[in-house]
Amino acid sequence: MxxxxxxxxxxxxxxxxxxxxxxxxxxxxxxxxxxxxxxxxxxxxxxxxxxxxxxxxxxxxxxxxxxxxxxxxxxxxxxxxxxxxxxxxxxxxxxxxxxxxxxxxxxxxxxxxxxxxxxxxxxxxxxxxxxxxxxxxxxxxxxxxxxxxxxxxxxxxxxxxxxxxxxxxxxxxxxxxxxxxxxxxxxxxxxxxxxxxxxxxxxxxxxxxxxxxxxxxxxxxxxxxxxxxxxxxxxxxxxxxxxxxxGEVPPEPTARERMDILIRHAEMIVADKGERRGMAEARKHAAWYMKGMKNAAAFRNRCGTIETMEDLKSLICEALAE
Ligand SMILES: Cc1cc2nc3c(=O)[nH]c(=O)nc-3n(C[C@H](O)[C@H](O)[C@H](O)COP(=O)(O)O)c2cc1C
CATH class of the missing domain: 3.20.20.70 (Aldolase class I)
Structure with missing residues (x-):
């Protein structure tokens, strides 16, 4: 390189x-x-x-x-x-x-x-x-x-x-x-x-x-x-x-892989800023990661209400079950 x-x-x-x-x-x-x-x-x-x-x-x-x-x-x-x-x-x-x-x-x-x-x-x-x-x-x-x-x-x-x-x-x-x-x-x-x-x-x-x-x-x-x-x-x-x-572009990660990356990302935010502030900031990232998923609009709206890591994980479970 x-x-x-x-x-x-x-x-x-x-x-x-x-x-x-x-x-x-x-x-x-x-x-x-x-x-x-x-x-x-x-x-x-x-x-x-x-x-x-x-x-x-x-x-x-x-x-x-x-x-x-x-x-x-x-x-x-x-x-x-x-x-x-x-x-x-x-x-x-x-x-x-x-x-x-x-x-x-x-x-x-x-x-x-x-x-x-x-x-x-x-x-x-x-x-x-x-x-x-x-x-x-x-x-x-x-x-x-x-x-x-x-x-x-x-x-x-x-x-x-x-x-x-x-x-x-x-x-x-x-x-x-x-x-x-x-x-x-x-x-x-x-x-x-x-x-x-x-x-x-x-x-x-x-x-x-x-x-x-x-x-x-x-x-x-x-x-x-x-x-x-x-x-x-x-x-x-x-x-x-x-x-x-x-000259080859690797494929986009699968929905599950993307959600795993989102969780890893959110955990890093929380480690730096604490859960309360961290999850408030993670909302916009969660919505971005969910773009393109099935029923994304509804799930992305719900990202605006997550307050804890558990909220995020259960939203992700629902989104992946769609
Ligand atoms: C939310 C947001 C925050 C930004 N903050 C900064 C900043 O702090 N300093 C800076 O030089 N540019 C900042 N920019 C501009 C970006 O660095 C970049 O120049 C701009 O988004 C164009 O690149 P893009 O089309 O790839 O987004 C910001 C852009 C966005 C969207």
Whole structure:
């Protein structure tokens, strides 16, 4: 299997898991890793929250050996806080620090962070420089195509990232104003790849092994990254790996196998977060895993009410009996 380098970190050239707040937590990253995700990224963490020791920090930044290589993703709008945050997270010995320049949500972009930094290249450069200078590991930047269709500037920002000391850029091929809808236009990934010498990670709308290969072929990117295409199907990573290696896509797991994976996943969430909070978070995952099963709509609705591991297991028994 070929590998790709982000700074000194070697990563299998298969597929990475995208950062997803409230979805890609430790359990999610671990299960994706177990199915062959080459690289994973934490949920985004506020540099100010980190500095002022928000008590969620440890949960967000803790890395188990199974998750490595893994990046911690930071967001903010002040180079000084990035420097302070980098110093504070050193103890987690993350492989990579990723800077969020793509988040569109008002709480983030409305405060000059996330995707708003694509409209402020000077500040973006300062943030990347400050982070790269303070960090002992490689620094990467996750961007979008641009703010809107009239200001597509991923190439400009990727060049700035390279000049400011970043070792890679990940490009979500949508504008900020598209949010998560509309089709991702992979052409921008190809243009970024042709404009910089650092590693380029392509992202947007990969939902199958064939899509992953097509993004490699059409854009020339160094690594592909998947977000929503992994919902309820972490085995997509092993399908991508097999397809890249042999041209064969292994079949989808059977309904029983899928439910076994769901239980394993839910147990991992509960181990991290306790049953009460863990099961509340497991509901959406359960609904995703049940997609495509017989009478899925009814069972998926009922996922919204599960409170205990036992509730989940009995729902699964019923679903498998259909
Ligand atoms: C629920 C959700 C949460 C997300 N959270 C983050 C985040 O914390 N940081 C980030 O850079 N991108 C975040 N994203 C964007 C994804 O990383 C990815 O760029 C986007 O979903 C496009 O990829 P996809 O089409 O494969 O889903 C999030 C996306 C979703 C759907």
């Amino acid at each position: 070929q590998t790709v380098k982000i700074g000194n970190v070697e990563i299998e050239k298969t597929a990475a898991l995208a950062p997803m707040a409230s979805v890609a937590d430790k359990a999610y990253r671990t299960i994706c890793k177990q199915f062959g995700a080459a690289y994973v990224v934490s949920e985004m963490v506020s540099v100010k929250g980190l500095y002022y020791s928000d008590n969620k920090t440890d949960e967000l930044c803790h890395i188990s050996d199974e998750e490595r290589p893994m990046a911690i993703q930071l967001f903010g709008d002040d180079p000084l806080y990035f420097k302070l945050a980098v110093e504070k997270i050193e103890k987690y010995t993350q492989s990579i620090i990723d800077i969020n320049m793509g988040c569109p949500v008002p709480k983030v972009a409305g405060n000059g962070s996330g995707s708003a930094l694509m409209k402020n290249p000077k500040l973006a450069a300062k943030i990347i420089e400050a982070t790269a200078l303070a960090a002992k590991c490689p620094v990467t930047v996750k961007i979008r195509s641009g703010w809107d269709f009239d200001s597509i500037n991923a190439v400009e920002i990727a060049k700035i990232a390279e000049e400011s000391g970043a070792a890679a850029v990940a490009v979500h091929a949508r504008t900020k104003t598209q949010l998560y809808s509309g089709k991702a236009d992979w052409e921008i990934i190809r243009r970024v790849k042709n404009s910089v010498n650092i590693t380029v990670i392509g992202n947007g709308d990969i939902v199958s092994a064939e899509d992953a290969k097509r993004m490699y072929d059409e854009t020339g990117c160094d690594l592909v990254m998947l977000g929503r295409g992994t919902y309820g199907r972490p085995w997509i990573f092993s399908q991508i790996k097999s397809y890249l290696e042999s």
